[in-house]
Amino acid sequence: MKTQQIKTLVNGKESSFIDVTDRGLQFGDGVFETIRIHQGKAVWWQQHIDRLLDGCRRLHFPVLPDVGTLQKEVNELLAGSETGTVKIIITRGNSSGGYAAAEDSIPNRVMIFTSGLRHQSKAKQGIVLGVCEQPISGSQQLSGIKHLNRLEQVLARLECQSNGWDEGLMLDDRNRIIEGCMSNLFVWQKDRLLTPQLEQTGIKGICRERVLSLAEENGLNVEQCELDLGDLQHSDGLFVTNSLIGIWPVVQFSCLQIKERQFEINANTRLLQKKLEADICSVD
């Protein structure tokens, strides 16, 4: 196993430290993106940057990060690296005490490059998916923003760890399936492909959007709708997506409320994996 390399920039300078008054640490007052690096290039860069800026706007940051600067810094961070991930964190800036933010608060930016990709065998072999007790909440004001308030996901992830699941689904307070701790869910019903609509809460993953497009381009019938655990009981297959892992097919679904199920990985899931891989390789 190769040693993992980590490189970090804080506000453009090589550093792995940030001021303790940073509002990201103090309040989770910031946004982030986790971007796959393939053949030295940032996959779906524009989509990630668009969501990052949209988050900053919706959190009313007085100053937006400069996209040219982010691009320049990512290039600097990647120099010579082929494969890995870049995490970009943008916070509102430093705090002078309480929740109140200065009107001219200057955002801090953190970039973390980690070499290599983990868990790649799971795309081929499939995963065990569970259902977390930790619900997903959050007000509509924060929905869809990839912000730094991630305690619900952390607690849900602990459930996955202690149950031996690769991933766990999170439901809202009305028992609708929203997403996985770190992924979006897709459900096959015969050859229809369903995924939770995410108008009230949850994050519309960049990879989810790509999969929706690729499915349509390939003549598959896709639908964003309300889904509950009963829908999974009668489904013909499941997979989850995120920007780093691509598509993970589910081979075992583990749930207290409904019967445990095993799934074969169907041909359409394999087709979408192939199309997605081609999409990733076509980045320039």
Next chain:
Amino acid sequence: MKTQQIKTLVNGKESSFIDVTDRGLQFGDGVFETIRIHQGKAVWWQQHIDRLLDGCRRLHFPVLPDVGTLQKEVNELLAGSETGTVKIIITRGNSSGGYAAAEDSIPNRVMIFTSGLRHQSKAKQGIVLGVCEQPISGSQQLSGIKHLNRLEQVLARLECQSNGWDEGLMLDDRNRIIEGCMSNLFVWQKDRLLTPQLEQTGIKGICRERVLSLAEENGLNVEQCELDLGDLQHSDGLFVTNSLIGIWPVVQFSCLQIKERQFEINANTRLLQKKLEADICSVD
């Protein structure tokens, strides 16, 4: 105006920087306390530490911070300082990538001392209180924990700033009043003192607990109950509390939904302020 002094310790060492992989920054995966320093001593220290430890337990930190170490470090930080605040942040530790936490994750601790106390005139003159559009959400799993996921409070506080309110109330999704952005609410109905019960969400402030005790000790009729904006329409006075500010009486209540109201500061509020000040001074 005296210059504000700031001193910081990170994991016991004089430093104002923390690793960018800290899970507090990455996910808000931590807890905090903000403690008033009076005559060189930490007011209500034991209550703050109890809540801090309770939060770490409920977030399933594998290792709890050592109370003796926290005490020693606070003493070091305060050496020679009379008045101010200490903020203690405890995070689960450093992250190695995703939401998953190492089972032997070692917490990081940050202590920030800021000299002086702000806004002291408001306790005497009273404040303008508004009602924020930003609701307070959160699952029961996280309720009452003073954790680092504070974006709702940050957004609510921005509303206070843009409306010129000193503080703003936050309601839950059923329009029940929960608390202020940075305080707990008390409501006079004649000589009965009411405060929102906080079983589902919100934070039971240390100062709130002290005020409840002092009110009872002084023969006042206190009650924790559900409250909505209609209850404020018919109230005979309001005040808010937190550990740093003590009691702020409300002299003006500003709300779109019900008529704006002016309040006199009543004798019982002044009595409780006096009793609370004595309680703070009696710390040893």
